[in-house]
Amino acid sequence: AQSVAQPEDQVNVAEGNPLTVKCTYSVSGNPYLFWYVQYPNRGLQFLLKYITGDNLVKGSYGFEAEFNKSQTSFHLKKPSALVSDSALYFCAVRDNNSGTYKYIFGTGTRLKVLA
Amino acid sequence: NAGVTQTPKFQVLKTGQSMTLQCAQDMNHEYMSWYRQDPGMGLRLIHYSVGAGITDQGEVPNGYNVSRSTTEDFPLRLLSAAPSQTSVYFCASSYSGGTGANVLTFGAGSRLTVL
Numbered sequence: 001a002q003s004v005a006q007p008e009d010q011v012n013v014a015e016g017n018p019l020t021v022k023c024t025y026s027v028s029g030n031p032y033l034f035w036y037v038q039y040p041n042r043g044l045q046f047l048l049k050y051i052t053g054d055n056l057v058k059g060s061y062g063f064e065a066e067f068n069k070s071q072t073s074f075h076l077k078k079p080s081a082l083v084s085d086s087a088l089y090f091c092a093v094r095d096n097n098s099g100t101y102k103y104i105f106g107t108g109t110r111l112k113v114l115a
Numbered sequence: 116n117a118g119v120t121q122t123p124k125f126q127v128l129k130t131g132q133s134m135t136l137q138c139a140q141d142m143n144h145e146y147m148s149w150y151r152q153d154p155g156m157g158l159r160l161i162h163y164s165v166g167a168g169i170t171d172q173g174e175v176p177n178g179y180n181v182s183r184s185t186t187e188d189f190p191l192r193l194l195s196a197a198p199s200q201t202s203v204y205f206c207a208s209s210y211s212g213g214t215g216a217n218v219l220t221f222g223a224g225s226r227l228t229v230l
Contacts, residue, residue: 009155032217034218034219036221043221043222044205044207044219044221045221046218046220049217049218051217090157090158092158092219101146101163102160102163102173103148103160103207103219104160104174105150105157105158106157107155107156108157108158
């Protein structure tokens with residue numbers, strides 16, 4: 001069965017420092033991978049996706065993520081964190097080999113950027 | 116486009132009552148889904164649909180029913196509400212072809228409390 005793991009409940013980083021939010025997945029075949037962000041009392045907003053091609057994908061607000069097939073990881077990164085990046089981040093996967101079209105989400109990682 | 120519209124935004128029910136959470140999208144997306152968000156549990160898939168007349172179960176389908184009679188609408192029914200169904204519910208949709216494909220667009224959420 002598909003699954004997504006976000007091993008850190010919370011990540012704290014100082015403003016201006018690089019940030020990494022970790023995600024690993026378990027799915028058969030070639031997955032579609034996504035990152036979403038949720039600000040307080042809001043719905044989820046799309047940040048970036050990996051479908052195929054270059055393993056490094058760039059998304060909104062200066063975020064990027066690297067697809068690593070051998071480690072089954074898709075970590076979210078940003079070179080220089082902003083206080084406004086503080087939010088809840090979700091990694092998601094869609095299995096494309098079983099025809100189920102299920103999008104499965106991780107448990108979320110709360111990012112806190114300290115001024 | 117209004118995007119994904121969920122109603123109501125807030126609802127309080129008593130145990131055993133029934134209700135329907137409405138979800139409508141005006142983007143002609145073939146894929147629609149319902150998630151519930153609980154603290155520490157992330158987003159869990161309840162039901163999803165790949166097109167009108169087609170629905171399937173997600174990770175936590177018990178206690179919920181869905182139908183998809185039109186492309187636009189995907190209501191979620193609670194037949195006999197239980198306190199364990201207290202949660203925030205999100206509807207999301209996507210399409211499979213062209214720019215922006217496979218990205219879930221989320222509604223603003225519906226907060227349900229079951230007493």
